[in-house]
Amino acid sequence: MIEKLFNAKENCPFTIKKCELMYNSDEVCKMLRLTLSEQASRYKEIKISVCCYNAEGFKLAVMEDIPYIDGGMLVQLPSLMTEYVEVMVKSAKSDDGILWTENASFPNKRPVSEQDNLYTADPTNTEIDDTIEFDSAEVNREIENVKSAPMTKMEKKLERLRRYDEEEEIRQFIKNDPTEKKKRFFTRLIILIIVVLLAGGGIYVAKYKSDADAAYNKAMNLYNGGKFEDAAVEFEKTESYIYTGEKRDNLYWAVAMSNARNRDFYNAALYFQKNGDYKESVANYRSIINAYAGIVSAGKNHTVALKNDGTVVAIGDNSKGQCNIGKWNDIARVYAGGEHTVVLDKNKAVYATGDNSKGQCDVSRWRDIIDISAGELHTVGVENVGRVVATGDNTYGQCDVDDWSGIIEVSAGTRHTVGLKLDGTVVAVGDNEHGECDVKSWNNIVLVVSGNGYTAGLKKDGKIVFTGDDTYKISDAKSEKNVFSISAGHKNLIVVYTDGTAKTYGSNERNQGITDLWKNIIAACGGEGHSVGITADGKAYAVGANDKGQAQVVDWNDIGIPKSTVTIRKGE
Numbered sequence: 001m002i003e004k005l006f007n008a009k010e011n012c013p014f015t016i017k018k019c020e021l022m023y024n025s026d027e028v029c030k031m032l033r034l035t036l037s038e039q040a041s042r043y044k045e046i047k048i049s050v051c052c053y054n055a056e057g058f059k060l061a062v063m064e065d066i067p068y069i070d071g072g073m074l075v076q077l078p079s080l081m082t083e084y085v086e087v088m089v090k091s092a093k094s095d096d097g098i099l100w101t102e103n104a105s106f107p108n109k110r111p112v113s114e115q116d117n118l119y120t121a122d123p124t125n126t127e128i129d130d131t132i133e134f135d136s137a138e139v140n141r142e143i144e145n146v147k148s149a150p151m152t153k154m155e156k157k158l159e160r161l162r163r164y165d166e167e168e169e170i171r172q173f174i175k176n177d178p179t180e181k182k183k184r185f186f187t188r189l190i191i192l193i194i195v196v197l198l199a200g201g202g203i204y205v206a207k208y209k210s211d212a213d214a215a216y217n218k219a220m221n222l223y224n225g226g227k228f229e230d231a232a233v234e235f236e237k238t239e240s241y242i243y244t245g246e247k248r249d250n251l252y253w254a255v256a257m258s259n260a261r262n263r264d265f266y267n268a269a270l271y272f273q274k275n276g277d278y279k280e281s282v283a284n285y286r287s288i289i290n291a292y293a294g295i296v297s298a299g300k301n302h303t304v305a306l307k308n309d310g311t312v313v314a315i316g317d318n319s320k321g322q323c324n325i326g327k328w329n330d331i332a333r334v335y336a337g338g339e340h341t342v343v344l345d346k347n348k349a350v351y352a353t354g355d356n357s358k359g360q361c362d363v364s365r366w367r368d369i370i371d372i373s374a375g376e377l378h379t380v381g382v383e384n385v386g387r388v389v390a391t392g393d394n395t396y397g398q399c400d401v402d403d404w405s406g407i408i409e410v411s412a413g414t415r416h417t418v419g420l421k422l423d424g425t426v427v428a429v430g431d432n433e434h435g436e437c438d439v440k441s442w443n444n445i446v447l448v449v450s451g452n453g454y455t456a457g458l459k460k461d462g463k464i465v466f467t468g469d470d471t472y473k474i475s476d477a478k479s480e481k482n483v484f485s486i487s488a489g490h491k492n493l494i495v496v497y498t499d500g501t502a503k504t505y506g507s508n509e510r511n512q513g514i515t516d517l518w519k520n521i522i523a524a525c526g527g528e529g530h531s532v533g534i535t536a537d538g539k540a541y542a543v544g545a546n547d548k549g550q551a552q553v554v555d556w557n558d559i560g561i562p563k564s565t566v567t568i569r570k571g572e
Helices: 036-040 137-147 153-176 178-224 228-240 245-261 265-274 279-294 474-479
Strands: 016-024 029-036 043-053 058-069 074-078 086-096 099-101 118-122 296-298 302-306 312-316 329-335 342-346 351-353 371-373 378-383 388-392 407-412 418-423 426-430 443-449 454-460 465-470 484-487 493-497 500-507 521-528 530-536 539-543
Touching: 016 086, 029 043, 029 086, 036 043, 058 086, 086 137, 086 530, 118 178, 178 228, 178 245, 178 351, 228 245, 245 265, 245 465, 265 484, 279 407, 279 484, 279 521, 296 378, 296 530, 302 329, 302 342, 302 474, 302 530, 312 426, 329 371, 342 371, 342 378, 378 407, 418 443, 418 454, 426 454, 443 484, 454 474, 465 474, 474 493, 484 521, 493 530, 500 521
Parallel strands: 016 118, 296 329, 296 521, 371 407
Antiparallel strands: 016 029, 029 074, 043 058, 043 086, 086 099, 296 302, 302 312, 329 342, 342 351, 371 378, 378 388, 407 418, 418 426, 443 454, 454 465, 484 493, 493 500, 521 530, 530 539
């Protein structure tokens, strides 16, 4: 029950004093008892409108322009299903003849609440005075009495007929109500759209799956038939579709292997990296990025690179003979130390040139070497049985590697040495002033690099770990994602991403960190004051110090991995 006028109080000249909904059992109807406030006595010709609503708040009927009886009145309501009533003063004339009117209308539906639903039993006294007070407890007793009063068969039949008529009236009202019609229209429209979309989506999904399966099967058949170049073309078409589970793993593996057999090692590594622990994907990804790390290297003031025909180019300071590489061929890997250069050939022999003041070039007796690295004044190599050999300066214990085993890669820093084991863990010896050898907790590593007082590692999921001197904030690189490879300079770390771009963390005192514009990069290296990047088509970029010509690489071409220098496991 509404306890105030529908009209806004500030506009209407008076308010409701009492407004009650009652049930008359004699006439089987509902009635409204209404008393306006004392201010209404100063007006005449007051007319009110009453709107009836059912229990759900839907409009049932409107009674217009009912004359108000001064002191209070009873109004019989047209519908027995009335549960809520709203009252509106439509017009009133004051003593001085001024007419007040209201043009508002009732809503088709109103919000309902439990406290609204209060009404009394039928009154015994129709003479209503606006000073009458109603006892709520007595009203509740009257309601219980009314509800429990027995009805005759005829009364029950009439009651059912009335209820049926009223329900039919509500149904017709809802059916013909413009708002409800609009709701039904939009509901049907939405259902129709959903049905059409589902039908169209089902057709699209079926065709998509059919096309995806056809592309997959064609590419895999070519791959399994050994037609790797043709398979690579078809694998490009599969990139338009999404595959999951075993089919995705098989596809990534086949794409990677086809690219590797076509010597597209960069894309092969990308797919091996995406394939996680499937078959030998981690081992093959590690083998490729380690091979890329061996095609270019920067020393203190010189740079060396490996061409895809197995020859070597070098530029920069040659005061110690570190660039005397003219006669070398069939080389598989190059590495530049402080002022010396070391190379590994296809026969697993090692050669060195340049400064040998600490014996860092005494490598002629090394045999069956699979990986090399050079620090400022020392050189290390990995034998194919997993043991490590070292020569040169050992002031800080950087050559104490005799007890290492299970090693597959090494990296020599300025005064320390780091080794990567087959199980993805890392060991280190040498100067640990800055914690550069604190690598015992590392795991799942596929590449390790070391600089001046720091060590960084690349995990198989493309994330970076770091330990050591962080004066130049190299550790900020740990937040990077989608990393393809990393390389260490003297005081910086170069990060190569899977999209071929590069970024440098650390010192930029000689502009060696301005690598943001590099594109299509597959490998990079850093020296003491310069950085070099190699593109997929064998070109070179260089930034930073060039006082010894160490950055004069603009004419370099065909830099890359020579044939038969990358070990790819078939995963069988």
